[in-house]
Amino acid sequence: MVEAGDARSVTAALIVIGDEVLSGRTKDKNIGHVAERLTDVGIDLREVRVVADVEEDIVAAVNALRARFDYVFTTGGIGPTHDDITADAIAKAFGVSIDVDPRARAMLLEYIAEKDLNEARLRMARIPAGASLVVNEVSKAPGFRIGNVIVMAGVPRIMQSMLEAVLPELRKGRPMLSRTILAEAKEGDIAAPLRKIAETYPNAIIGSYPFRDEVDGRYKTNLVVRAREPETLAAAGDAVARMVEDNAGG
């Protein structure tokens, strides 16, 4: 276990649950948001999986990833319809029972009149035994957390609300710092000196992202230097900036 303030990194995986993403009908917006927010707070997102609305696929992904990472987040499949099977799959993955949770039912009643709380909507209050609830400021039906697994909605606005609700409870590492340096060069022209810098600063992670500038039509490269220690970031970043200047002048 990593304690708060520990220099070791805190890791996470994300499981996006939904046939609609795999069919291309829905373009996922949750991966980018979760990635950005976890990076901000000092949790390293190490893997993402998108799986279908198939119980055994969800169970397999949850069990594989919760053993490997400090936290596993899931999005999708916790609504009222027959294709919403995430809560049951999570209960199965943990080998616990699942039933309507009185706390979750009370939350639903803040938003839904008792006469409208039909059997389908009550499914949204089914929570695996032993889970704590994650509040949903948007439409009340809660997410939940069991062990190191955090189960959130798929609708981006609701997912974002749940993520903000749960983040303060989680352990964090030192946030990864980053600096981006634009090189007005094709990446193949700066790859050799860039590799040398990467070898000189093994504690920095240096990424190279080529793109075509829409304005002048020229190929350029964003060089992204990342490190946990400000000194490492400064040293490696300065080395990259000098290399880019030398290349432009040469």
Add this chain to the structure above:
Amino acid sequence: MVEAGDARSVTAALIVIGDEVLSGRTKDKNIGHVAERLTDVGIDLREVRVVADVEEDIVAAVNALRARFDYVFTTGGIGPTHDDITADAIAKAFGVSIDVDPRARAMLLEYIAEKDLNEARLRMARIPAGASLVVNEVSKAPGFRIGNVIVMAGVPRIMQSMLEAVLPELRKGRPMLSRTILAEAKEGDIAAPLRKIAETYPNAIIGSYPFRDEVDGRYKTNLVVRAREPETLAAAGDAVARMVEDNAGG
């Protein structure tokens, strides 16, 4: 093995390789495109993984997925810089050697003058032994195919060109047909009759996707019916459409 025209489905997985997606710096655009195109041609995308630029993570994902699915596509990590390690990781996953491939080198020379073909750029011609090349109409540096694994660039325009180049070679199943029916109802109000329809038509896959209409501010639901047989799609789709009408009238 599934032969062309076989009624069985043809399956695929996608591995997106790149720290920049996991850090949130780059918002992935390849998952949605690959999902849509594979669905169009009759290949079922069953799982997506996003992994870091770490050799053992890439090797593990490739070997896990190539054993389970008919095809595995990868995007990212085949450029000229030190962080481009996909080709070497694939060679390792297959246990084969890797070196500069004369066919790939010739392709690079269509786009890059011989004097500019430095050591870094030549890395883009490193191809695992036994692989066939996947042409790149945009910038010539090829992708490749080894066994059932197809390795593509990460830049969306180049990835798309490679995907179109390789699709004609692949086996396909019967494309999944789909029909979307808009319900002017919250999904919790139609969940019970929808479940009944889903149980009546086990060969159809029925998804329910709630959203808030930006125009009138009301919650509505897209119901998506999918099936491989036109008759199943028509029957289940008509049942859903009737249910939606009855609900609106009731």
